[in-house]
Amino acid sequence: MSGKTHHWLHDINGAAWHDGLTLSGYTEATDSDAALTFELTNGVYFDEDLEHTIIDGAPATQYSQQLNGGDASIPIVYKNATGVWVEDAASTLPYKLISAGNRLAFNRDDGGGNWSQVEVADGKWVSMTIIATNDWQYPIKAIQGQNQYTDKKTAVEEATAEIISFGGGTLSPEVITLYRFVMQTKDTFSGTKKAKIETDGVTDFRGSQILGEAAAASDHGTLSGLADDDHAQYVKDSEFTADSEILVGTGSGTFQKESGATLRTSIGTYSTAQTDTAIDNDIATHAGLSDPHTGYRLESADHTHQTTGAQAGKLDHGAALDGLGDDDHTQYTKHSLATAVSDFLVASGVGVFVKKTLAETLGIISPLTTRGDIMFRNATVSTRLAKGAANTVLVMGANDPAWSAILAGLTLTSPTINGTIGTTGLTLPAFTAGGLINANGYIDMATGTSIRNSLTTGGHWFGLTARDVDGSAWVALARVINANDPYIDFGTAGGALKIYGSNKIELQNTLTLNSQAFDAGSGYCEINTTGKVGLLMDGGITSGGVAASNCLQNYFGGNFVSGGVGNHAAKLFVGGELLGFENDTGTLSIVRLFGSVKTQDSADDVISVVSQLWLREPTITVQGSTTIAVAATLYIDGAPTEGVTDASIYVASGDTNLATLTMRGVLAMGANSITLDANETVDGIDVSSLDSAVVKKATLTTKGDLYVATGASTVVRIGVGTDTHVLTADSGETPGIKWAEAAGGGAATKEFFVPVTHVDNASGDFYGDYPVGQCTTNGQHTYMAFCVPQDFSSITEAVVVILSNTNETDADIDIFSDYAANDEAYNTHSESDTASVYQLTGNRWFEVDISGILSSLATGDYVGIMCDMGSDFGTLRVLGVRFKYA
Incomplete structure (x- = not known):
C-alpha cells in the first residue's frame, strides 16, 4: 500500500477491531478491590494494512503486558494541567485517585486548554474507557472519565458522547475503543478504591468502531454552534414577545403569531353580544326555553324518593328500597352466625371469619401448652410460665414470678421444724429442731454468735x-x-x-x-515450704546415737552397717530429680553450700582453716583381699556435656592452689594462658626468657600479614599488599621480598568477543561481510549472551559494537542486561541504560559502553544483553559484545 493511501485511510477510516480482547473477571454491584480487577483475552486489530496482535505477557519480562495470566495490568491516561495526554504506571486497579483512601476522581476540562483532577462527589457516578493502541509496551490502556453524573442512567447514556469527545492527539488515530465502565464511588465503600462497577454498567464497544481520528460525533448534544438557527423547519421561541400569543396556521407548513382581536377573529369569538345566523338561537334565548334538553329529566318532574331539602335528588337506602333483609352484602358478617352466649368470631383466612366457642377460642389465644402451666402478665403481654419441677415453689422475682427450689430472703417467725432442713437461704429465728440439720454447704453465723451444745x-x-x-x-x-x-x-x-x-x-x-x-525429744521439727525448701532442719539435729554437741549444729554420727541389698552404700545420699521452674535462671544445684562465717573479735585467735566445704582423707581399713581401684578424698566420675562450657570442676574466680598435680591427659588452656617463672623446669623442659625467644601473635594486625625472616632467628612482619600485587624477591629490602605489581605493570588483561545470537521482531542480516542483527523500528530487539570466565577480577572494558546507515546526532539506543550465577534466578541482577543518546556517523562502527549495567558482575555469571532502538532512526545494525577484563 502506498504511503498516501495509508495516510488517507489513517485519517478517514482509522483502526478497526478484528477479534478477541474479550473482557472478564470483574464483579458488578460489589465494592471491593477484587471486584474491580479484570482480564482480557489475546486479540487482533488492524491499523489500515498493519496487523497488531496483542497477547498476554509477564510483568517481570521487559516489554510484556499482563492481560490474562493474572489480573490485567493497565496504565490509565488522562490530560495534565496543560491539556497534554500523560500516563500513570500500569496497575491491576487502574482507577485514578487524588489521594489514597479517597473516592475516584474525574479529569475535568477547566477551559482554555486547562485540565484538572477533581474528586467525584460522594455517591455519584463516573466512567472509565478501555482502549487498544499500537503501543509496543502497554497496548491496552484505560482513559479516565471526564465528567461526574448524578445517576446511573445519565452516566450510561452520556458516557458514549464522552468517549467521542476525547478527540485526537497522542491517542489517535491508531486507537480503538473496547469497553466502557460506569462506576459509583462512595465513602462507605470498602477497598483501596472506593468504587463498584454498576449492574449492567459495562458496555462493549468493540463492534461500534468508535476510533481515533475516524470517530465523528454521533450525539447532537456534543456539537458546537447549537444556538445557531440551522433548523428552518422549526418555529423559534424568540418569535413570541408577549403573554397569551398563539401560533395560527396561515397556509401549508406556515405559522404566524396572533393575539387580541386578530386572534378572536381567527377563532370566531366575540368580545360583545352579537348574533350569528349560523347558530339556532343565542344563549339568552336558549336559557328561556322550557325544555331545551329533552334527553334529561326536569327537576320539576315527580320523584318517588326524597325531593326536598339537602337530600333532593338522592335515594334513601332504608326508605326507597325493598328486600333489605336479603343477604345482598357478602362483604359483611351476619349476626346469625352466633348461636350461643360467648361465641367468638375468629379469622380463618384473608377476609373470612368463622364462629368459635369459648373453649375453642381459648385454645387459640392461650399460651398454655402443658398441665401445670401458669399464665401471667409480663411487661407487655400475657405469657406462659411452664410448670415447675417437683418440690419447687412459686416465688416472686423483681418483676416476674418464677419456680424456685430456694426460699431466698424469707423470714419464718417462731417455727417448730420437724424433719430435715436443707440449706434454703431462709432467715430462721430461734427454733427447736426436732430432727437433723443437714447443711450441704456451710452454716454462716453473724459476728458474736455460735453453735453450741446446751450440755x-x-x-x-x-x-x-x-x-x-x-x-x-x-x-x-x-x-x-x-x-x-x-x-x-x-x-x-x-x-x-x-x-x-x-x-x-x-x-x-x-x-x-x-x-x-x-x-x-527435746528438739523440734519445722516443715516450711514458703522458701521453696522441702524440709528445714533448724536448732540442731543429732543422729546415730551420739550425744548432742554445742559446737555442731547438725551432726550425723554413729555407725552404719549396710544391709547388702545393693552394690552401693552411703551414709548420706541425695538423689532424685531437681526440676527447675521457669524463673530459676540463676543456678540449679543438687547440693548447694551457701553459708557465711564470722569470727569473734574479742581475742587474737589464729584460725587454721576457714572453708565452705572441708573434706578430710577417709580412714580406710582394707580387710581380707579386697582391692581398692581408686581411693580419693573427692572423686568425680565425669563431666556434663550439655553446657556451653563443660567441666568436672569449674573455678569461676580466684586462684587454685594445688600441692601437686598429676595430669592423665592433655592440659588445654583455651583462650587463657599459663604463667611459668623463668628457668623453671616442667616435665624436663627448661623454659627461660620466653618473650625473647618467641614472636607474639599480637604482632600480626591485619588480614594477609606475613612473617618473614630477615636473618638467623630474626622474624619481622610484612603487611598485606595491594590487590593484584605479587610477592617479589628484592635483595634491597630488609626482609628480602616485597609486594609489587606483576612484571609488565599491573594485572594481566584478557579479552573476548561474542556476536549477536538472536533477533526478535528484527531480522538477521549481512552488511558487507559482517553478520549483524538489524533493527529498522522501535520494538525490534537483538540479543547476545556469554559466561564470565573463572579468572575474572574486574571489567576493563565492555561495549556493544553497532553500525548506523545514517548520520545521527541523538540516536536513542536502549540496552538491557540480566545476569546471575549458577542456581540463582536468571534476573538476580537486572540493569538498563535507556536515557543515553549517541552521535553516530553513517556506516562507521561505534562502541556503546555497557560496563555501567554490569555493576555487580562476578566470576561464573551468565550474562544476557538486549539492544533496541528507543525511538526510530535509520537502520541499527548490531555486531556483538566486546569484553575486556583483568
Whole structure:
C-alpha cells in the first residue's frame, strides 16, 4: 500500500477491531478491590494494512503486558494541567485517585486548554474507557472519565458522547475503543478504591468502531454552534414577545403569531353580544326555553324518593328500597352466625371469619401448652410460665414470678421444724429442731454468735462426739478447753494432740511416721515450704546415737552397717530429680553450700582453716583381699556435656592452689594462658626468657600479614599488599621480598568477543561481510549472551559494537542486561541504560559502553544483553559484545 493511501485511510477510516480482547473477571454491584480487577483475552486489530496482535505477557519480562495470566495490568491516561495526554504506571486497579483512601476522581476540562483532577462527589457516578493502541509496551490502556453524573442512567447514556469527545492527539488515530465502565464511588465503600462497577454498567464497544481520528460525533448534544438557527423547519421561541400569543396556521407548513382581536377573529369569538345566523338561537334565548334538553329529566318532574331539602335528588337506602333483609352484602358478617352466649368470631383466612366457642377460642389465644402451666402478665403481654419441677415453689422475682427450689430472703417467725432442713437461704429465728440439720454447704453465723451444745461439763464443750459400736454411749472426741488460753483437745482421755491458740501444737504421746515411732525429744521439727525448701532442719539435729554437741549444729554420727541389698552404700545420699521452674535462671544445684562465717573479735585467735566445704582423707581399713581401684578424698566420675562450657570442676574466680598435680591427659588452656617463672623446669623442659625467644601473635594486625625472616632467628612482619600485587624477591629490602605489581605493570588483561545470537521482531542480516542483527523500528530487539570466565577480577572494558546507515546526532539506543550465577534466578541482577543518546556517523562502527549495567558482575555469571532502538532512526545494525577484563 502506498504511503498516501495509508495516510488517507489513517485519517478517514482509522483502526478497526478484528477479534478477541474479550473482557472478564470483574464483579458488578460489589465494592471491593477484587471486584474491580479484570482480564482480557489475546486479540487482533488492524491499523489500515498493519496487523497488531496483542497477547498476554509477564510483568517481570521487559516489554510484556499482563492481560490474562493474572489480573490485567493497565496504565490509565488522562490530560495534565496543560491539556497534554500523560500516563500513570500500569496497575491491576487502574482507577485514578487524588489521594489514597479517597473516592475516584474525574479529569475535568477547566477551559482554555486547562485540565484538572477533581474528586467525584460522594455517591455519584463516573466512567472509565478501555482502549487498544499500537503501543509496543502497554497496548491496552484505560482513559479516565471526564465528567461526574448524578445517576446511573445519565452516566450510561452520556458516557458514549464522552468517549467521542476525547478527540485526537497522542491517542489517535491508531486507537480503538473496547469497553466502557460506569462506576459509583462512595465513602462507605470498602477497598483501596472506593468504587463498584454498576449492574449492567459495562458496555462493549468493540463492534461500534468508535476510533481515533475516524470517530465523528454521533450525539447532537456534543456539537458546537447549537444556538445557531440551522433548523428552518422549526418555529423559534424568540418569535413570541408577549403573554397569551398563539401560533395560527396561515397556509401549508406556515405559522404566524396572533393575539387580541386578530386572534378572536381567527377563532370566531366575540368580545360583545352579537348574533350569528349560523347558530339556532343565542344563549339568552336558549336559557328561556322550557325544555331545551329533552334527553334529561326536569327537576320539576315527580320523584318517588326524597325531593326536598339537602337530600333532593338522592335515594334513601332504608326508605326507597325493598328486600333489605336479603343477604345482598357478602362483604359483611351476619349476626346469625352466633348461636350461643360467648361465641367468638375468629379469622380463618384473608377476609373470612368463622364462629368459635369459648373453649375453642381459648385454645387459640392461650399460651398454655402443658398441665401445670401458669399464665401471667409480663411487661407487655400475657405469657406462659411452664410448670415447675417437683418440690419447687412459686416465688416472686423483681418483676416476674418464677419456680424456685430456694426460699431466698424469707423470714419464718417462731417455727417448730420437724424433719430435715436443707440449706434454703431462709432467715430462721430461734427454733427447736426436732430432727437433723443437714447443711450441704456451710452454716454462716453473724459476728458474736455460735453453735453450741446446751450440755457442758466442767467448762468443756463437746464439739465432736461418736457413739460406741453397740450404741451404749456417746464419747467426746474433740473439745475446747480453758477460756483464758483456749486449745482444742483431741482424744478421749487426756488428749493425744493439743492445738493451742498461742501457736503451739503438743504431742502427748508417740508420733508414728510410716509405722516407725518418732520421738521429737527435746528438739523440734519445722516443715516450711514458703522458701521453696522441702524440709528445714533448724536448732540442731543429732543422729546415730551420739550425744548432742554445742559446737555442731547438725551432726550425723554413729555407725552404719549396710544391709547388702545393693552394690552401693552411703551414709548420706541425695538423689532424685531437681526440676527447675521457669524463673530459676540463676543456678540449679543438687547440693548447694551457701553459708557465711564470722569470727569473734574479742581475742587474737589464729584460725587454721576457714572453708565452705572441708573434706578430710577417709580412714580406710582394707580387710581380707579386697582391692581398692581408686581411693580419693573427692572423686568425680565425669563431666556434663550439655553446657556451653563443660567441666568436672569449674573455678569461676580466684586462684587454685594445688600441692601437686598429676595430669592423665592433655592440659588445654583455651583462650587463657599459663604463667611459668623463668628457668623453671616442667616435665624436663627448661623454659627461660620466653618473650625473647618467641614472636607474639599480637604482632600480626591485619588480614594477609606475613612473617618473614630477615636473618638467623630474626622474624619481622610484612603487611598485606595491594590487590593484584605479587610477592617479589628484592635483595634491597630488609626482609628480602616485597609486594609489587606483576612484571609488565599491573594485572594481566584478557579479552573476548561474542556476536549477536538472536533477533526478535528484527531480522538477521549481512552488511558487507559482517553478520549483524538489524533493527529498522522501535520494538525490534537483538540479543547476545556469554559466561564470565573463572579468572575474572574486574571489567576493563565492555561495549556493544553497532553500525548506523545514517548520520545521527541523538540516536536513542536502549540496552538491557540480566545476569546471575549458577542456581540463582536468571534476573538476580537486572540493569538498563535507556536515557543515553549517541552521535553516530553513517556506516562507521561505534562502541556503546555497557560496563555501567554490569555493576555487580562476578566470576561464573551468565550474562544476557538486549539492544533496541528507543525511538526510530535509520537502520541499527548490531555486531556483538566486546569484553575486556583483568
